[in-house]
Amino acid sequence: MRKLLKTVAVVITTGWLCSCSGEKTEANYQVIPAPQEIVMAANGDFTLGSGVKIVYPEGNEAMRRNAEYLAEYLQKATGKVYQTMAGTEGKGNILLQLVADAEKPEGYQLKVNGDGVVISGASEAGVFYGIQTLRKSIPVVENSTPVLAGVEIKDAPRFDYRGAHFDVSRHFFTIEEVKSFIDMMALHNMNRLHWHITDDQGWRIEIKKYPLLTEIGSQRKETVIGHNTGKYDGKPYGGFYTQEQAKEIVAYAAERYITVIPEIDLPGHMQAALAAYPNLGCTGGPYDVWTIWGVSDNVLCAGNDDVLTFIDDVLTEIIDIFPSEYIHIGGDECPKVKWQTCPKCQARIKELGIKSDDKHSKEEYLQSFIINHGEKFLNAHGRQMIGWDETLEGGLAPNATVMSWRGEGGGIEAAKQHHDVIMTPNTYLYFDYYQSKDTENEPEAIGGYLPVERVYSYEPMPRSLTPEEQKYIIGVQANHWTEYIPTFAQLQYMCLPRWAALCEIQWSQPEKKNYQDFLARLPQLIKSYQAEGYNYAKHVFDVTVDFQSNAETGAVDVRMKTIDNAPIHYTLDGAEPTAASPVAEEVLSIKENCTLKAMAVRPEGNSRVFTEKINFSKSTCKPIVANQPVNKQYEFNGVSTLNDGLKGNGNYKTGRWIAFYRNDMDVTIDLQQPTEISSVSFSTCVEKGDWIFDVRGVTIEVSEDGDKFTQVFSEEYPAMAETDRNGLYEHKQTFDPVTTRYVRVLAPSEHSIPAWHGGKGNFGFLFVDEIVIE
Template identity: 85%
Template sequence: MKNLLKMATAIAMTGWLCSCSGEKTAANYQVIPIPQEIVMAANGEFALNNNVKIIYPEGNEAMQRNAQYLAGYLKKATGKVYQIETGTEGKGNILLQVVSDVEKPEAYQLKVNAEGVVISGASEAGVFYGIQTLRKSIPVLENSTPVLSYVEISDAPRFDYRGAHFDVSRHFFTVEEVKSFIDMMALHNMNRLHWHITDDQGWRIEIKKYPLLTEIGSQRKETVIGHNSGEYDGKPYGGFYTQEEAREIVAYAAERYITVVPEIDLPGHMQAALAAYPQLGCTGGPYDVWTIWGVSDNVLCAGNDSVLTFIDDVLAEIIDIFPSEYIHIGGDECPKVKWKSCSKCQARIKALGIKSDDKHSKEEYLQSFIINHGEKFLNAHGRQMIGWDETLEGGLAPNATVMSWRGEGGGIEAAKQHHDVIMTPNTYLYFDYYQTKDTENEPMAIGGYLPLERVYSYEPMPRSLTQEEQKYIVGVQANHWTEYIPTFSQLQYMALPRWAALCEIQWSQADKKDYQNFLTRLPQLISLYQTEGYNYAKHVFDVTADFQANAETGVVEVRMKTIDDAPIHYTLDGTEPTSASPVADSVLSIKENCILQAVAVRPSGNSRIFSEKVVFSKSTCKSIVANQPVNKQYEFKGVSTLTDGLKGNGNYKTGRWIAFYRNDMDVTIDLQQPTEISSVAFSTCVEKGDWVFDVRGITIEVSDDGENFTRVFSEEYPEMKETDRNGLYEHKQTFAPVKTRYVHVLGLSERSIPAWHGGKGNFGFLFVDEIVIE
């Protein structure tokens, strides 16, 4: 297995294809996603030579397409042309057939024996997924003959809804690029394309009754640079799909057994529509298609009857274009500030007899009225509604399916109410997040940190649900928001290979999942990325390092590894490592300041250089205890993160930071012996839009016995202003030199977010890193 892995890694890393004439290649059925059951025969093999044909049932157009897809895949893998014929007998050939003895509609069986290959499915879709498994089993080698060991594979998906979300509103993508996205989905056994086609920054679908939606709403005059920097590029930006183009995409997806689920996000995220039809807003405008990222306060006027007509008219054309049972109507991030001051909205609240209570405001219940209106229209036309988990606020529409994105809480609540749920938590499945801690060498992203391993670790079935409630978890989806993804090449980079982890979550049974085993199978799939010309991220081939502060020995222990056990060469002086540098074949013990750099050396080419700065102070690798709990969501390695010699960057989700919420950073450090100190410093990371605020006060105390403490520093700080910057804040407290063993550090968190903020009155998060004592 290790030799196969190294060979596949070399192919994946370099894209090299051998042209040896007629070389035989061995199929490997350990594919992604891993099938439910693989039973290998003791011996025997079948060669896919030039005499092998692909046989499909006569008169079945879908199976004819399946046969054509398989022939195309085999040609890419081998360079050979495989003939296609109709029939029902497949001796010596590859037979595709639909059978009635397979339970799930997308289930399949793949059998290889002396008589040839048989791919059977409960439906044409099942056969298609069997074809994908065969495709992924065969090495890519020009002018080769694949040899298949005798096997019986029985497989079926764990979840019926296996989705990928594609935002084309923030940045527009061509019809051909959308088709390429669909082909990527097919390779990963996905069957739902959630197509986000309207938002504040652009309306992307033609609605014939409202032509200004695309004439005006699809064009913004310019786009903000970076993270809402206040600077703009000055370039007009736009694009939209005609209804015919949308139908073309729907048909293309359907041929690959993928259903396109369109999203018309309402009543919020509507500023592009309001720019075209300002009378639909509370103020009457004028409005511009939004040129910045985020959530606009300008939403549909819930008290305006013409808005209800607009919703019905738009949805009527949408369901004419898209045959999907599900239609997504958003319902997320709808600010209520305009509704609170709008006479029409307040009149609607009064007419409906809406009252606020301890669960929801009047305006939240008003949003429920709008969502219910949309759902009734869809239900009357034989369709079902999906909405983001905010649709729970004010009461869920009767037949709605919920997409849980703000963690899993909304999904759990909806399942307990017996509503179907699609799990898509941002904590695991937002692929606009960074996939490495080295953000400086990455394309700009919205933030966050979701490496491949964390994605793979996601288990969509919450343990808090009963067995009956778990039946309502019907699917899993990853989301690709494109504020910071302007090109399709970058979209591929953000998606791949995280889609490999995603599809195994969606398809494979939980007891089949094993991350280390997954890594051994990944290079084989990556070789197909190379064949298809996909721009995938190569972090999985880089050196990974685990740092542990050992309080007993006073050293930072570093364990480094690679996916394929490639030799790792390192330096400690900041110079670039080469094959002549020392090999990290055991645990490194670091006891002084250094810049560790490491590289994996392979015949196919070296990995990117891993680099980490380790800085020692009097508190590094010393014992530390938390007197108040660390927030579980952002606990990472716990309170020892504050004394491990490593400093975080501006991304608070990398594991270099820990968070405190509803309490304070309250820690005690044991310097192990009386030590003279005169300063204590630490960093905070601020991201006000995420409710992450700076410290409100700092107190430093010292003690000789760990019980009786003397205060040496104390200071309070004002609440943050809206104009205060996000990013890193350094806090260094100096005081008269004192000799002590124990140091107590208290950093007060924000207990009431300021009134200018959307989360006013709530607690704020406090993210803290490395306590440096000198």
């Protein structure tokens, strides 16, 4: 039996393709996503020579296309041309065939022996996924001849719905770019394209009954620069798809067994539509297509009968374009401020007899009226509705499927109500988030931090659900919002290789998942990215660094590793590392100020340089305790994050910040011996839109025994104003020198968000980092 190649050959340079004339290569079936069952067989190898044909059932058009796709994939991998033919003769060839399996319609079997290759599927789609596994098993080497070891692979997907969301409203993408996105999905065994085609910033689909939607609603006069800086680029921006173009996309996806699910986001996210038809809004306008990001207060008027007609008319044309079972109608982020003062909306509330209660306001119940109207229309026309998890507010439409994005809470609640659920939590699957902590050297993103490892760690079946309730979790999806993704190359960079982790969540059984094994299989998939010319991110090949504050030794313990155990060379003086620099030990203990730089050195090319400044003060790596608990969601390495010598940047999700919520920062640091001090400083990270506010004051206390404390500094701060900036705030408290062993730092969080904010009256989050004592 031929041994599978397990070598991890990391290739850094984009577009790499080996050029060894006539080289024989060996297939490696350790692909992504991991198949359910791989059994190596001692019944002979099969060589994919130039005479091998790809055989498909006569008269089956879908199988003919499958054969042509496989021929195209093999040509890209080997440089050879493979012929396709109708028939049933598998000996000496690659035979594609259908077999009955009603339980697993997307399942397949891949068998290789000395007589040839047989890919059997329960459906044409199943055969297509078997083709993807074969494609990804064959090394990409120009002018090569693959040798396939004997094997039997049995496989089927874990989830029926395996989705990727594509926002073309904030930034527009061409038909060819959408097709390339679909091809990327096929490589990762995905089968649902959630196409977000309308929003405040642009209406992107032709509706013939309402021509102004694209004539006016698809064009914005300019676009905000950066994170709503108040500066604009001054450039008109637009684009839309005709109905014929949309149908072309639908057909292209269907040939790759991908269903396009359109989203018409309502009743919020509608300012582009209101710009075209201002009579549909509560105030009558005038409105402009929105030029900033975020959520507009201008929404469809729920008390206007013309709005109900508009919804019906738009959905009538949408279901004619898109044959999908599901139609997504949004339901997310719909501010109710206009409804609260709109006579028509208030009259509708009175007409329906809607009352506020302890769960929801009457305006939230009014949104359910709109969502239910949309669902009834879709159901009457043989379609099903998907809505974001806000559709739970005010009562869920009877047959609705819920897409859970604000964490998993909405999905859990919907499953308990026996509604189908698609899990797409922003905490794991929002791929507009940064994938590196080094945000200064990354393309601008909306925020957050989701490296490949965190994506891979996601388990979509909540343990809080019973086995019966878990059956309602029908799928998993990642979302790609494009406010900060203006080009397709950047979109690919944000997708790949996070899609590799995503597709294994969607397809593979949980017992088959192992992150280290996944990393060993990843370079082979990345060669497919290179062959296709995809602009993938290379973070997984960089040096991964873990910092731990060691209170026993007073040092920062640094552990560095790479995906393939490549040697890591480092410096501590800020100089650029080279192959002549020291090689990292298992643990590097640092006890003084330094600038650590590290780089993996490989024959194929070096990784990017990792850089981190470590700054020591009298508090660094000293024992520290939290007198009030750290928020579990943002606990990261715990309270020792506050004195580990590392400073957080403007991204509060990188693990360099910890949060306090519904309580205050209250920590005590043991300096371990009497020490003279005269200042205490720390930083906060403010992001008011995410309910993250600055401290409301600071108190510093000192003690000789850790029991009895004396106050040396205290100051209160006013609540933040709406005009106060987001970002980093430095707080330095100075006082007369005092000798002490214990230092207690208290900083109240915002206990009542100001009235100008949408979260008024609620607690705010407090994000704090690096307490420096001097």
